[in-house]
Amino acid sequence: MKYIIIGASAAGLACAEQIRKEDKNGEITVITKEKYLPYSRPSISYFLKGAVKESGIYLRKSSYYEASGIDIVTGTQVRSIDRKAKTVKAGRKTYSYDKLCLCTGSKPFIPPMENVSGKINALTFLDLESAGIIKKTADKKTRAVVIGGGLIGMKAAEGLSKICRSVDVVELSPRILPSILDEKSAKSVKKYIEEKGHIKFHLGQTVTRAGSEGNRITSVTLKDGKELPCDLLILAVGVRPETELAEKAGLEVNRGIVTDPGTMQTSDENIYAAGDCAVSVDMLDGSRRVIALWPNAVNQGIAAGSQMSGGDIRITSSYPVNAIDFYGLRICTCGLINVQDKKYTDKIIRSGSSYKRLIFEGSRLVGYVLINSSANAGIYTSLIETKTDLKTLEGDLSGTPDPFIFGKAERNKRMKGALDL
Amino acid sequence: MSVNYIPRRFTVIRDRELCINCGCCVRQCSNECHYFSDDGKTVLSQSDACVACHRCVDLCPTRALRIEKYVCDYRENANWTPQYQQEICRQAETGGVLLSGMGTPKPYPVYWDKILLNASQVTNPSIDPLREPMEIRTILGRKPEKLTVEKKGKSTVEMPPQVILETPIMFSAMSFGSISLNAQKSLAMAAKELGTLFNVGEGGLHPDLKPFTDRAVVQVASGRFGVHSDYLNNSKYVEIKIGQGAKPGIGGHLPGEKVSVEVSNARMIPEGSDAISPAPHHDIYSIEDLRQLIWAIKQATGNKKPVSVKIAAVHNIAAIVSGCARAGADIVAIDGFRGGTGAAPVRIRDNVGIPIELALASSDQRLRDEGIRSQISLVAAGSFRCSADIVKAIALGADACYCASAPLIAMGCHMCQTCNTGKCNWGIATQRPELTKRLNPEIMYKRVVNLITAWNHEIKEIMGGMGINSIDSLRGNRLMLRGIGLSEKELEILGIRHAGE
């Protein structure tokens, strides 16, 4: 059996490793346009702020791939897929496959802005290469502007604030981290970050035009006409699933490659898709959307890899779960957060610097936002994933969740395992 | 304005250098002597309620705690000692009988410590316990006067039921209610492994002890708690409790708070009601009534097991023992005045009863004078602190020894003598679930097994030194004992010669 995997990040590596586990001698080739061996994409902000050396960012030791018989082809762009001939054209070579998996991830979404494209100091912040360039070009005198106050934008801003003179963040929505924080929590996080990172926020704004000298941007002008000096512009508005190859090959695509939610199989039985490029079904509200998070990508990679190599692992539950920290302020979020529907109720517990918001649907937990109170967050996550009816629990959920919120039988299972003592 | 007339007895000393404020002592002291400061960072202690049970001392991970006697001197007065003065103050406050646990701490002479053991030199050789089998197997029960033999190897004797012990040491009566179920379970498991018996006491049998009934001595006391045919029949032998060494002549009182639902089921009494075992058996007012009860029990158990009678060592003990034997008791247990108790009035515990050594010696001699010693078994009880005490008791004439305090100490007891409060920090003399779980039978029974195994080895070593390889030849062998610092009269009662003779 010949397996080809396009893309070598979370989903790609997980898929390759799962195939190797189930098919000891199948031929596995992973093709990536990046020139690096698989590395931890979310860690590039830690790399930017020097918290981890470049050698520490790689997911596996370089000798690992040869040892496990996974052939990584780096720096090679896949140009097209021939579904009938079951071949793939990449660089100057043609690779044939029995099973193919698309793990192309996501690509930055760049809103229309005047005089921005083609500028050498206007960069996205999605891969190690751009992080490397930023780290080289930015210095004590650099005044940086980040477009986008979401997860990527804020992490970039945090990284830059360690090495640049000033950082301005321009965010379309009236609050930072709109996808994971609500009104009240966003306000307190913004205050904290402003104190710790001397970052200036411009909310409800977009960049309309950039001033430049030659191919370098020198300033940006916001919607309200305000002008900001700018030596470095980071485009972190958002991402879109990378589905170009799939569309060209005629696979069904609807804001992400459409796949069978359990087996990750695309509309072509020999082609699978996993990670940020594929559509997931959120088990909590049934919505079909891209859940661009690391754990989800790994699970889908494993499912696809297993299905491709005759295994039977399926995706049973996908939901967003995320842990992130800014200057030591820990934020954990999971499930449905920005919900408007009446059927959802929530409960907020605030004490000192810690903030906890639990979102319920009837007597089921469907989401949480924890700021500086992430102890044992995983227990909340398991309550969400297992759709546990909270009425069956004994303890209440406001404090730090511990085993005693469960009944005796569940506690026995969790702590005594198979021992029948 | 309440005046505290009674100074505290102990002070808990905390070595600040070693203390890591982990709070283990705070959570372990049921008398709440330790507590956290407001910021929850430093542990403080207040020793008024300390009973020196050493729970905090032993569990402290950095050995930062020790207990010290709180010296608060009164004017020197050999007659009016501080203890008497304080006891008067306590009664002036409560108006009640002073209660306490375990055996009397008063410095009456301990005869064990005044008796020395013989050893073989020159004229007769020691027996090497490493080469020869040392036998400590003990058989309790009524023996017929003689063996009737058809021919060698074939006896026609009608043998009454016997109880075989692999060691002369049994665990004395401690009822479910005065001690925790876990403590009883540990003793039961230890008894099973050691091939000996544990005494259920007068608290009835808890269902969890069903697997151990072939190792259980069940008691029939004046309260008849938990006595029914199952109880009698599922046992090794039945013991009628007439008296207890720590409180001769009076009954027992288990306060209602200790009568949990389980205790009430085992004792067949309403939950929460005080369990009073009356002073006399209200159906035994004379010796012939005792005979009637003994025969009733034998009938109820189809004559398949011996019946024992346990009496407290009091004056005229020899006559009472002989009377019990003649009333049909197969085993007579004598409980000396130092025997322990879950709760007993201090005055009685400290003043009533006589030492087991003298009671045993005179009873054994009286039974021999009447020629019936070899027909019944004599069990001694009332504080054996080490294997030498056991050897001396057997040499004085005991068949077997009841031990209770020693195994309890092996399980963690530190003789703080406050069992009656039911707040035992070691999970022994308490029914409170958060305290009883501190005594894990799986761990504690091994400690008891180790203790008795060690004593067995020591007994064998001592016997070997005496040139004896079977405990049958140590029993009643008064020649093996010598007295020191004893009066002529004491030597005469003990039936032993003075050292040097």
Next chain:
Amino acid sequence: MKRIYAIEELCLNCRLCEVYCKSAHSQSKDIIKANKYEEPAPVSRVTVYGDNFLSAALNCRHCDDPKCVKACITGAMTKDKKTGIVYVNEDKCIGCMTCLAVCPYGCIKEGKKAVKCDLCRNDDEPACVKNCPNHALIYAEPGGEEK
């Protein structure tokens, strides 16, 4: 593989397991320095919940298919192929705590890096099991065999 099982019926809430876990995972391996002076203060991997009436020491299950390893964005969380022990490779961990957010048993502690039980893999017996006074923590195969 042998794992640590907690028996709540025997747990005494004395929390010595936490004290000894801190010492075992401290620089000095000295119980007083570890629990009192060492900076950064070592973190106990095991945590006792509950009170004197009902308590239990919660510890990592070293799952066969660990969610934390799958969720780890840097490959720091690894399950040792031979011993099955799930441990944190400190060099790679960036302290993002995604593992903490997915561990269904709540056994990962917050710190500069993720803090979790490694079954005292370079000692013969986990410190918490060795020092539990009431045998409430058992280091055994799933079937219960301890030795």
Next chain:
Amino acid sequence: MLKEGQIRIPSGCAIAAIIDRKGGLINGSEIIKSIALMHDRSNGLGGGFAAYGIYPEHKDEYAFHIFYENAQAHQNCEEFLFKHFNIDVAERIPTKTVDSISNGPDIWRYFGRVNRVRMKNSRLDESEYVVQCVTKVNAAFEGAYIFSSGKNMGCFKAVGYPEDVGEFYMLDRYDAYLWTAHGRFPTNTPGWWGGAHPFNILDWSIVHNGEISSYDTNRRYIEQFGYKCTMQTDTEVITYLFDHLIRHHGLPVNVAADVLTAPEWDEIDRMEPGHKEYFTNLRAIYSGALVNGPFSVILGSNKGLLAINDRLKLRSLTAATKGSRAYFASEESAIRIICPDPDKVWSVSGAEPVFVPLEIDEREDD
């Protein structure tokens, strides 16, 4: 100095015995020769013999051998004896002066039958009557000591080496079908001839070598049944144990031997159920009669000879057979000197008694 009986004197010893199963007579000189060889096992402070079948002409009468320390004791004892028995012969036991044996008591022997009338109103059977009379004299009559009271048998003992005692009593003039002999090594002078072995009651005689560590347990067991251990010696208590088990409890001799040297528990546990129950009951009933500590004992009686060793075989005892004769001795050399080529020689093993019955019907009424 305290006399034996007031204190317990530990001692080592030599023992020897010869028996002719068919009742063939053996001259005294042979047994003397055998015990003499073991001269170094004793220290001259005690020696003695028991001889069976030496008074054929008086075989239905009791033969009393008595020591008198003074005339007064002689007179009181004879007065008691003539009252309770019909004595028809009273004479000094012929002795020869031997310089190593000096200032001994006056030694008399009497032959007589039981006074029927007195026995009837004592409501005792004949044996019990005789035992009570002997015990009365030895306990109450100061200076008088009956050291032999069997039928057609007699003990001869004194303070001295056994071969000298044999010469003193001129035993070469006696012929018996069963001889036992004893040489003693007490730690200090017994101070009195009565303490020497063999020890006798009725026609039981015991010679014993060793020191039983269970002495006080055995003594306090046997004293429950009317016996008085006046001599405080092992032989005395062993004799009373045998007497009690055989006469009072009617046990056969080898069962009585089983009681004294009962097998060990781990051996009993391995036995088949029937035997196991038998020995468990035996040890339960007679735990006080178990004899512990090293010993080898030879028990003579009109029924035969019993030789037993302690359970752990810590004391030597050799046995041999030649035709109708059986020989026993502490050392094999003491057998070979009088029987150079025995048919069979073996060492008596621990707790396995050897009983050599006499096949002559000596007594009708037994």
